Amino acid sequence: MIFKSYILEENFQTIENLRMFLFYGENYGLKKEFKENIKNLNKSKEILNFFQDEVIKNKKILINEILNKSLFNEKKIIFINEVNDKIIDILNEVAESIQDEKIFLFADILDKKSKLRGYFEKTKIGGITACYKDNEITFRKKIMKKLSGYKGVSTEIINLIIQNTGLDRSKLNNEIEKIVSCFVDKQIDFEKIDLLLNTKTNEDFNLLKDAALNGNKINTNRLLSDTIFEKEDNIYYLNLINQRINKLSEIENLKNDNTNIENLISNLKPPIFWKDKPILIEQSKRWSKSKIRTALKKTYDAELEIKSNSSIDKSLLIKNLIIDLCTTANSA
Numbered sequence: 001m002i003f004k005s006y007i008l009e010e011n012f013q014t015i016e017n018l019r020m021f022l023f024y025g026e027n028y029g030l031k032k033e034f035k036e037n038i039k040n041l042n043k044s045k046e047i048l049n050f051f052q053d054e055v056i057k058n059k060k061i062l063i064n065e066i067l068n069k070s071l072f073n074e075k076k077i078i079f080i081n082e083v084n085d086k087i088i089d090i091l092n093e094v095a096e097s098i099q100d101e102k103i104f105l106f107a108d109i110l111d112k113k114s115k116l117r118g119y120f121e122k123t124k125i126g127g128i129t130a131c132y133k134d135n136e137i138t139f140r141k142k143i144m145k146k147l148s149g150y151k152g153v154s155t156e157i158i159n160l161i162i163q164n165t166g167l168d169r170s171k172l173n174n175e176i177e178k179i180v181s182c183f184v185d186k187q188i189d190f191e192k193i194d195l196l197l198n199t200k201t202n203e204d205f206n207l208l209k210d211a212a213l214n215g216n217k218i219n220t221n222r223l224l225s226d227t228i229f230e231k232e233d234n235i236y237y238l239n240l241i242n243q244r245i246n247k248l249s250e251i252e253n254l255k256n257d258n259t260n261i262e263n264l265i266s267n268l269k270p271p272i273f274w275k276d277k278p279i280l281i282e283q284s285k286r287w288s289k290s291k292i293r294t295a296l297k298k299t300y301d302a303e304l305e306i307k308s309n310s311s312i313d314k315s316l317l318i319k320n321l322i323i324d325l326c327t328t329a330n331s332a
Helices: 005-010 028-041 052-057 060-067 085-097 115-122 136-146 155-165 169-182 190-197 205-213 217-226 231-254 261-266 277-286 289-308 314-330
Strands: 020-024 046-051 076-081 102-107 126-130
Touching: 005 028, 005 126, 020 115, 028 076, 028 102, 028 169, 046 052, 046 060, 052 060, 052 076, 052 085, 060 076, 060 085, 085 102, 085 115, 115 126, 136 155, 136 169, 155 169, 155 190, 169 190, 205 217, 205 231, 205 277, 205 314, 217 314, 231 261, 231 277, 231 289, 231 314, 261 277, 277 314, 289 314
Parallel strands: 020 102, 020 126, 046 076, 076 102
Antiparallel strands: none
């Protein structure tokens, strides 16, 4: 059963009777908002967090959580992250056993041929919503809704917020929190908000990732000190790194002596966003098959450490990984 994301944003209760639900797409900020909304609506319930790899490696883990009823909680809310078609068989096994529990799954982009996407679009016990990128119109509406009740919210201020967030929901939520904390009297002043929002802090992890994979030591060091690392987003950062390294691996495997890199990258499927093409061309010149294998080993070790060691400083681990990748990019 298909639901539009804006309908769920307006009324999340629409899907309260469904046993399973899949959120997919490139809008990480929107998926994060939905996850937080689920947590807020189910504060009295037990929240369980899994990754697909964990569920596949131990297939009993999901069915056990469903069959073992809690004595203290009304029901369980189960999150399964980074899912793809590989999880369908397990979902089929547990679907009929779900009673009071609810399973929410989160995936990256899924094409129309995806079996997982097709499964949730057709099933009557579950639902699906696509989390597409925001545009300026949806952002304006969101800002106006979040700042309703505030005086002085002008077109100029809304434009400033949009410019400062780059249509990124996570950044928008951070900026709105700043505004709410600063303007407790709900009277917004343009000069103050201009000073508040125009900081030199870089919150775009992709800039840092690309600087490191380009082997640019100066930019990498500068961005490491400027970038804000969100505590809950470490796996997301690793995914961004892995996606780029795997794309470089795909390019390297398609290369031959007569390859025109620019044409090769232009013909990749799914298509590369035009802004990323020059960056990917430069990175492909630095990364050989052996370097790529080294990088993937480093990211695998980092992910294992994050998931298995709760006491480790995960942000520091990501920063060290970035430094290692920059060093690898510059190695012979």
